[in-house]
Amino acid sequence: MTDTATSHEVEPHTHDERAHPSDAQYVAVALVLGAITAVEVGVYYITAIPKHLLTTMLIVMSAVKFSAVVLWFMHLRFDSRLFRRLFVTGLVLAFAVFLIFLSSLHFYSPSRH
Amino acid sequence: MTEPIAYGQTPPLTARRSLLRRPTSTAGLWGWITTVDHKRIGIMYGVSAFVFFLLGGIEALLLRLQLGGPNQHVLSASAYNQVFTMHGTTMIFLVIMPMAAAFANYLVPIMIGARDVAFPRLNAFGFWTFLAGGLFMYSSFLLGGAPNGGWFGYVPQTLKAYSPGHNIDFWVFGLQILGIASLTGAINLIVTIINMRAPGMSFMRMPIFVWMSLVAQFLLLFALPVITVALFLLMFDRQFGGHFFDAQAGADPLLWQHLFWIFGHPEVYILILPAMGIVSEVLPVYARKPLFGYAVKVFSGIAIGFMGWGVWAHHMFATGLGPVAISAFGLSTMFIAVPTGVKIFNWLGTLWGGKLRITTPFLFAVGFVAMFTIGGLSGVTHAVVPADTQQTDTYYIVAHFHYVMFGGSIFGLFAGVYYWAPKVTGKMLSDFLGKIHFWLMLVGFNLTFGPMHILGLQGQPRRIYTYPAGRGWEFWNLVSTIGAFTIAASIVVFIVNVIRTKISDQPNVGADPWDARTLEWTIPSPPPEYNFAEEPLVTARDELWHRKYDEDGDGRAIRRELDYPVVMDEVPDEVHVHMPSPSYWPLVASFTLPAVAYGMIYRAWPVAIAAGVVEITALYSWALEPSTAPPDPDEGTEDHGPELDSGEPAAAELETADAD
Amino acid sequence: MAATVHDPVEADDDVLHHSATGLSNEKIAMWAFLASDCLLFGALISTYILYRGRSVVGPYPHGVYDIPYTSVSSFVLLMSSLTMVLALSAIQRNDQRRLRIWLLTTALLGTVFIGGQVYEFTSFVRMGLKIHTNLFGSSFFVLTGFHGTHVFIGVLMLMSLFSLSLKGKLPQEKAQTVELVGLYWHFVDVIWILIFTLVYLIPS
Numbered sequence: 001m002t003d004t005a006t007s008h009e010v011e012p013h014t015h016d017e018r019a020h021p022s023d024a025q026y027v028a029v030a031l032v033l034g035a036i037t038a039v040e041v042g043v044y045y046i047t048a049i050p051k052h053l054l055t056t057m058l059i060v061m062s063a064v065k066f067s068a069v070v071l072w073f074m075h076l077r078f079d080s081r082l083f084r085r086l087f088v089t090g091l092v093l094a095f096a097v098f099l100i101f102l103s104s105l106h107f108y109s110p111s112r113h
Numbered sequence: 114m115t116e117p118i119a120y121g122q123t124p125p126l127t128a129r130r131s132l133l134r135r136p137t138s139t140a141g142l143w144g145w146i147t148t149v150d151h152k153r154i155g156i157m158y159g160v161s162a163f164v165f166f167l168l169g170g171i172e173a174l175l176l177r178l179q180l181g182g183p184n185q186h187v188l189s190a191s192a193y194n195q196v197f198t199m200h201g202t203t204m205i206f207l208v209i210m211p212m213a214a215a216f217a218n219y220l221v222p223i224m225i226g227a228r229d230v231a232f233p234r235l236n237a238f239g240f241w242t243f244l245a246g247g248l249f250m251y252s253s254f255l256l257g258g259a260p261n262g263g264w265f266g267y268v269p270q271t272l273k274a275y276s277p278g279h280n281i282d283f284w285v286f287g288l289q290i291l292g293i294a295s296l297t298g299a300i301n302l303i304v305t306i307i308n309m310r311a312p313g314m315s316f317m318r319m320p321i322f323v324w325m326s327l328v329a330q331f332l333l334l335f336a337l338p339v340i341t342v343a344l345f346l347l348m349f350d351r352q353f354g355g356h357f358f359d360a361q362a363g364a365d366p367l368l369w370q371h372l373f374w375i376f377g378h379p380e381v382y383i384l385i386l387p388a389m390g391i392v393s394e395v396l397p398v399y400a401r402k403p404l405f406g407y408a409v410k411v412f413s414g415i416a417i418g419f420m421g422w423g424v425w426a427h428h429m430f431a432t433g434l435g436p437v438a439i440s441a442f443g444l445s446t447m448f449i450a451v452p453t454g455v456k457i458f459n460w461l462g463t464l465w466g467g468k469l470r471i472t473t474p475f476l477f478a479v480g481f482v483a484m485f486t487i488g489g490l491s492g493v494t495h496a497v498v499p500a501d502t503q504q505t506d507t508y509y510i511v512a513h514f515h516y517v518m519f520g521g522s523i524f525g526l527f528a529g530v531y532y533w534a535p536k537v538t539g540k541m542l543s544d545f546l547g548k549i550h551f552w553l554m555l556v557g558f559n560l561t562f563g564p565m566h567i568l569g570l571q572g573q574p575r576r577i578y579t580y581p582a583g584r585g586w587e588f589w590n591l592v593s594t595i596g597a598f599t600i601a602a603s604i605v606v607f608i609v610n611v612i613r614t615k616i617s618d619q620p621n622v623g624a625d626p627w628d629a630r631t632l633e634w635t636i637p638s639p640p641p642e643y644n645f646a647e648e649p650l651v652t653a654r655d656e657l658w659h660r661k662y663d664e665d666g667d668g669r670a671i672r673r674e675l676d677y678p679v680v681m682d683e684v685p686d687e688v689h690v691h692m693p694s695p696s697y698w699p700l701v702a703s704f705t706l707p708a709v710a711y712g713m714i715y716r717a718w719p720v721a722i723a724a725g726v727v728e729i730t731a732l733y734s735w736a737l738e739p740s741t742a743p744p745d746p747d748e749g750t751e752d753h754g755p756e757l758d759s760g761e762p763a764a765a766e767l768e769t770a771d772a773d
Numbered sequence: 774m775a776a777t778v779h780d781p782v783e784a785d786d787d788v789l790h791h792s793a794t795g796l797s798n799e800k801i802a803m804w805a806f807l808a809s810d811c812l813l814f815g816a817l818i819s820t821y822i823l824y825r826g827r828s829v830v831g832p833y834p835h836g837v838y839d840i841p842y843t844s845v846s847s848f849v850l851l852m853s854s855l856t857m858v859l860a861l862s863a864i865q866r867n868d869q870r871r872l873r874i875w876l877l878t879t880a881l882l883g884t885v886f887i888g889g890q891v892y893e894f895t896s897f898v899r900m901g902l903k904i905h906t907n908l909f910g911s912s913f914f915v916l917t918g919f920h921g922t923h924v925f926i927g928v929l930m931l932m933s934l935f936s937l938s939l940k941g942k943l944p945q946e947k948a949q950t951v952e953l954v955g956l957y958w959h960f961v962d963v964i965w966i967l968i969f970t971l972v973y974l975i976p977s
């Protein structure tokens with residue numbers, strides 16, 4: 001979720017907001033988001049795709065959308081690394097803890113239709 | 114060598130606060146009710162928590178009377194369930210957590226050289242919400258019965274089918290309200306510590322108590338939402354016919370235990386880390402040595418904070434998780450003992466070779482280290498899964514967590530009470546009575562909880578309201594009950610000590626009665642509302658010590674010959690620092706929450722909705738309340754972002770009378 | 774050896790960092806809150822995933838979900854993130870007119886989303902799915918209802934900003950207030966991105 005290592009070193013400890021994207025860039029991000037959503041719904045209807053592949057594709061696409069909104073619209077890409085660390089800590093913690101939790105309950109195995 | 118800094122010698126710094134004091138406000142009872150001063154809020158946290166401590170203690174005595182011998186009839190089975198549930202819930206959520214909040218609120222801003230917390234009104238809201246939640250939960254005793262499902266509230270026991278009364282509802286809503294209080298408090302303290310440090314107060318110069326509080330607040334920040342969800346699911350099952358914990362509908366009966374302990378294990382560190390921080394402040398002062406291995410201490414605290422997220426299922430070894438999960442959680446639990454053990458060696462290293470002054474705070478701190486070590490060792494035995502399977506739900510577990518929570522947290526908190534009492538009140542608690550308190554409590558504590566190890570290994574189960582004669586449990590249960598009353602006697606000694614000190618005409622102790630090390634001892638006792646007449650400039654860890662002492666080649670402390678005062682013993686005249694204004698919206702917003710909860714419990718929807726409307730109104734009024742200076746109607750700007758200061762240079766300037 | 778712990782030399786490099794981080798308290802608080810909310814939705818979403826396909830009676834998800842309909846409302850919420858960021862961009866340029874337009878648009882899109890959710894809930898109820906029907910009903914309504922409540926609170930905050938702006942009480946210096954509400958709004962949006970995939974699209 002963090003960007004390149006070099007930007008970390010350059011970034012001083014103080015209030016530093018690199019140039020925000022222009023409105024046109026925001027619109028471009030939104031178009032990409034809309035396009036991915038269209039693809040998501042599209043693949044959902046392609047019955048030829050095997051279930052596991054479909055699941056993987058959908059999760060990758062939603063992760064891309066998630067990251068795009070957080071990095072551009074929420075400026076995390078451009079903002080102080082303190083915010084990045086705070087949010088990534090919560091996100092990674094949530095992901096790790098609940099993955100362990102679900103795994104320990106074998107959520108993938110029991111009877112389903 | 115760093116030059117020490119005396120008051121009046123630092124160049125005047127621009128204050129970070131720019132608010133006018135409302136003329137009406139801070140005096141009398143109403144002043145306390147509407148206060149946003151972090152010190153007053155800290156005191157109110159402490160006093161309320163102590164009252165709850167007495168309530169929880171009385172509950173403990175009732176339990177011990179009932180169990181003092183076989184076939185007792187002090188409590189009925191039903192009353193016993195309520196009393197043990199409320200004892201645990203009280204001691205955890207209404208005593209240790211708010212006590213830690215009391216110390217953090219009072220001390221953290223001063224220790225980092227700030228004038229208040231980042232969000233003063235949010236701070237007031239946190240306190241009143243805690244109090245409202247506590248009173249709400251205790252009101253259940255008058256309204257048909259207190260919570261009776263244990264502090265862990267396991268399902269299906271706590272579902273409507275098995276607990277049809279409102280007991281559990283009070284527990285669910287009460288904990289939700291307390292959770293709101295803790296979450297706002299956590300965010301507030303995190304922002305305060307990250308952003309309000311005085312110039313020079315780098316992270317690695319922060320007093321260790323501040324560090325441990327920071328870790329604990331992060332644990333709260335991430336753990337509270339999990340129990341919030343668990344309680345919401347239980348609420349939906351109980352109130353709206355949900356099926357989250359209904360095994361007949363296909364639900365997993367372990368969902369509750371997982372969610373509860375994902376919160377519950379970090380919670381254990383939330384309870385112990387602040388006490389560890391207190392002990393780490395107290396020991397160096399009375400050993401007259403710096404804390405041994407400061408950096409190691411900090412990183413082991415952070416390591417505990419992270420590892421605490423990977424061990425929760427050790428509370429569930431007997432539930433049939435399967436060999437893989439059990440082995441993994443058993444191992445992670447053993448590993449978490451490593452940073453904890455490191456801390457114990459840090460404390461021993463601090464004492465080693467020190468010139469020890471055997472005072473009451475010192476004794477409590479050493480008592481903490483000793484008792485906590487015993488509790489930690491019995492904790493490691495729980496990590497050994499086959500042993501734990503034998504120990505589960507026996508008194509051995511009760512012995513373990515009381516050694517950690519009472520021998521650990523409570524001893525540590527009392528060390529803090531005796532250590533900082535002169536700072537808060539300007540008067541010294543009696544050392545003689547303090548030592549009586551300590552020895553009575555130490556003996557009583559070990560008499561109460563030591564025998565429980567034996568009882569547990571003999572097979573006495575937890576949470577039984579009585580037991581038959583002839584099982585070999587009578588003797589140790591009687592000893593345990595005698596111990597509990599010894600603890601009660603020690604608390605009476607403490608109360609006598611406090612009252613005697615309060616009514617005594619002891620002269621003011623001055624700023625630095627202990628020859629201490631950190632910033633809170635540079636300012637008058639009790640500190641003025643604005644804490645620091647001048648924002649301190651920090652040049653070293655243990656700032657005050659370095660202002661007072663130099664070191665010779667062998668690292669021995671040599672008192673500096675100074676012709677100016679290093680500390681400020683009296684509040685100077687004519688210091689004008691603009692502090693945030695009192696407000697009553699936090700109070701309204703807090704006490705509306707129980708009204709919503711009563712409305713939901715009794716399905717009095719108009720009450721719930723009306724209270725909800727009041728709540729929203731209060732929050733709006735709060736957000737739009739001109740916090741002081743007319744141009745700034747926003748809560749946000751109350752809190753001295755740098756941009757505000759530049760906008761109002763005149764108001765932002767700190768006017769200090771010449772100290773000479 | 775203890776003396777080395779506080780070597781005075783370390784003083785120099787640190788005195789430079791004057792006012793702690795130079796960041797605003799409110800923004801740190803908002804990010805901390807959002808980090809915390811990750812665990813809130815993490816717990817709710819995990820509960821839903823745990824109970825996928827475990828209901829013992831119907832209706833089941835594939836019987837009630839209307840994917841085209843939900844896709845449209847997801848798209849609406851996604852685009853509200855664009856209008857939100859345009860509102861922030863406007864106030865940062867001190868363009869009050871566009872600020873108001875975009876704030877109002879964002880609030881309207883949010884309202885459309887909530888309206889869509891209300892319609893979806895009622896149609897599910899008509900198809901016999903209620904909170905107490907089965908595990909699916911319990912976990913679906915609580916998760917999406919929780920999210921919908923977040924959206925509703927966001928709409929309230931947006932409308933408050935809009936009315937502040939109308940009264941001229943939202944000058945350029947207050948851009949941060951818009952930014953904070955925006956952070957909250959985008960977070961609610963990214964949670965929906967996850968819910969849309971994990972709850973609606975992934976086959977059970």
Ligand SMILES: [Cu+2]
Binds near residue numbers: 378424427428
């Ligand atoms: Cu644990």
